[in-house]
Structures are given as C-alpha cells and as structure tokens.
Amino acid sequence: MNLSIRQIITFREVMRSGSISQAAKTVGRTQPAVSTMIGTLEDELGFALFIREHGKLTPTPEARYFLEECEDIIARLDRTKQTLSGIRSLEAGKLRVACHPAASGVFMPRLMTEFLRGKDEVEVALIMRSSAMIEDLIASQQFDLGFAETPAPRASIDQTDFDLESVCLVPAGDPLASAPVITPDDLNGKPMATLFAGHPAATQIEEAFRSEGCRLNKRLELRTFLPGLQFVAAGMCYMVCDMITAYSHLVQRNTSGGLVIKRFRPRLSDSISILTPGYATQSLLAQAFASHLSSAIQTMRDEIERAL
Structure with a gap:
C-alpha cells in the first residue's frame, strides 16, 4: 500500500x-x-x-x-x-549547556534569560561543572555547548577562545581605589582572596607576586571568586579575579556593595572558551546561542573596559 x-x-x-x-x-x-x-x-x-x-x-x-x-x-x-x-525560527527545540562556576551564578543565567525571551517552546538543561568535566561532557556529546576555561586543543572538541585578562577588585573607600593600575607592589603583604592551590588563576597570581619580590598574603582561599565580591566590599581583602566575576559586580551593584574594578599589571591571562562537540553537527538553536554568547562576551569586555 x-x-x-x-x-x-x-x-x-x-x-x-x-x-x-x-x-x-x-x-x-x-x-x-x-x-x-x-x-x-x-x-x-x-x-x-x-x-x-x-x-x-x-x-x-x-x-x-x-x-x-x-x-x-x-x-x-x-x-x-x-x-x-x-x-x-529558533522558537522550539532543546538546548543543553554546561557552564563553569564563575559564569554560572550571574553571567550565564542573565544571558540565557535574554536568549529565551519569546521562546516558550525551548527546553533548556543548564548545569554547573568544573572546566575539566565540561571538556569531557562536550567531547562525549552529552551537551550541546560548554562555557569553560580554555582547554588544550583536542579533536573531539571545537572551541572558540577569548583571551580576556584578570582585574583587581578593591574596596570602594580604600586608598588604592583611586590608583589607575594595581601592581603586586601595591598589594605587598595586604590581605588577599585567592582560589585554591593548584588552580591556574592561583598559580598565576603567585608567580606575579614572586617575580616582583612581593609577599602574597592569602587571607581567604576560595573555590570560586564569586563569594570574594562580598569580602572585598566589606573591606576584608583585595582580589585579583577573572573578568566574568567582576562583571557580575557591574550588573548587580545593589547586592555586591562598594568595590571598584581596577586594571592589574603584569597582565594575567583569563582565557575562556565556547566548546562544542567536534564530531557532531550543531543544531540551529545551539548555533544561535553560541553566537549570542560570543556577543555577550564582547559586551562584557566593553563594559569592563569602561569601568577601568
């Protein structure tokens, strides 16, 4: 028949x-x-x-x-x-996103809210994982898109890298708040919030202080930089952190209190990447979200630059 x-x-x-x-x-x-x-x-x-x-x-x-x-x-x-x-028309479908901790608290939910507006039939799975775990989730095609610290290249992952730079957060009333640039010498012996030992960001800041002959006073050791916003605003410490965490302060000033963002030298790389499966074709929805994410990263760069 x-x-x-x-x-x-x-x-x-x-x-x-x-x-x-x-x-x-x-x-x-x-x-x-x-x-x-x-x-x-x-x-x-x-x-x-x-x-x-x-x-x-x-x-x-x-x-x-x-x-x-x-x-x-x-x-x-x-x-x-x-x-x-x-x-x-990108108004229906499924989108699976894995996001590293720094962006999962404010940056990614805010971005995703903008992207999903008017797309009532789009289903989303959003999880927070370490950057290393996100690599594996993308390589094994369990998620459509990953947002993570830049990994070493591998054939099973397509990546778009963004070379950002770390910035310094200073309490608003602190004398250093008026300095155009913050250096290890400015922070010599002063209380600092840093990430746990072994994290690339912690290793970079340690090396920067060591090369300048300055003492890094680790008052607070954190798993992510986000809690550090509150500690800096309270005047308890200073913090050299990733740009996304600093951007979280810019978009939520009413909750993170009084702190200012300053340029830090020597320049510390804060590279992040959009990751997609290397052996799979992206859906139209995933392609559109990746483009939206790329634009948001550029917007963040511009707003941070104006704040410096």
Whole structure:
C-alpha cells in the first residue's frame, strides 16, 4: 500500500464537501484529477470509499472509518509543521549547556534569560561543572555547548577562545581605589582572596607576586571568586579575579556593595572558551546561542573596559 499525503487530504475534502467538484476547488486541482486520485486511492486500499449513484457520492462505512484515521494523520502533520517551523525560527527545540562556576551564578543565567525571551517552546538543561568535566561532557556529546576555561586543543572538541585578562577588585573607600593600575607592589603583604592551590588563576597570581619580590598574603582561599565580591566590599581583602566575576559586580551593584574594578599589571591571562562537540553537527538553536554568547562576551569586555 502506497498512500500519499495529497491523496489523504483530497479524500478528506471530498468527505467534507460531499462533492468532487467542490473538493477540486478547495485543493486546487481539476475535477478529473480529483476523481482519478480517489479511484487510485480505492485501488490502493482494496475497497470502495463511495457508492456512485445518479451523479452523487455516498460514503461507505469504510470511508467514515478511514476519515477518522486521515484526520489523525493530518493533525499530526500539522503539529509537525508547527514544530519544524518553531525549530527553524529558533522558537522550539532543546538546548543543553554546561557552564563553569564563575559564569554560572550571574553571567550565564542573565544571558540565557535574554536568549529565551519569546521562546516558550525551548527546553533548556543548564548545569554547573568544573572546566575539566565540561571538556569531557562536550567531547562525549552529552551537551550541546560548554562555557569553560580554555582547554588544550583536542579533536573531539571545537572551541572558540577569548583571551580576556584578570582585574583587581578593591574596596570602594580604600586608598588604592583611586590608583589607575594595581601592581603586586601595591598589594605587598595586604590581605588577599585567592582560589585554591593548584588552580591556574592561583598559580598565576603567585608567580606575579614572586617575580616582583612581593609577599602574597592569602587571607581567604576560595573555590570560586564569586563569594570574594562580598569580602572585598566589606573591606576584608583585595582580589585579583577573572573578568566574568567582576562583571557580575557591574550588573548587580545593589547586592555586591562598594568595590571598584581596577586594571592589574603584569597582565594575567583569563582565557575562556565556547566548546562544542567536534564530531557532531550543531543544531540551529545551539548555533544561535553560541553566537549570542560570543556577543555577550564582547559586551562584557566593553563594559569592563569602561569601568577601568
């Protein structure tokens, strides 16, 4: 049996109108073409759909049963068209994002809220994981997109890298708040909030102080820089941190209190990357979100630069 959607739709119109000629007008076909199509459909089904008497069509009981099936098929087709239209317009689909801790508190939720506005049929899975774990999730194609500290290149991951720089956070009332640039000499022996030993950011700041012959006073050791915003605002310490954490302060000034963002020298690299599976084709939705994320990173750069 080889039925076409056109046959099914034409049959439904004949049943609705009770007339070959009227059905032909509705589907935009000639009357002979519709008659032939119904005859072909009956041949495919192996039973009559209409009794033809005195120029009239009378549906058979089998035709009424078949109509119910056709309505279900057409309804499913209409739903499929709507779904595909939503996918094409980025208003439907699924998006799985894995995000490193620095961006998961403020940056990513804020960005995703903007992206999802008006996309009520888009389903999102957003998880926070370490950058190393995000690499594996993307390489194994468990997630569509990862946002993490820049990894070493590998064939199973496509990555777009952004070379940002670390900045220094200073209490608003501190004498250093008016300095154009903060150096290890300015922070020599002063209380600092740093990440845990072994983290690349902690290693960089240690090396910067060591090379300048300055003492790094680790008063607070953190798993992420976000809690440090509160400690700096309270005047308990200073902090050299990633740009995304500093940006969290800019967009939530009413909650993070009084601190200022300053340029730090020597320049410490704070490279982040958008990661996608290397052996899989991205969905249109994932491509659009990656583009949105890239634009947001540039916006963040510009706003931080204005704050320095």
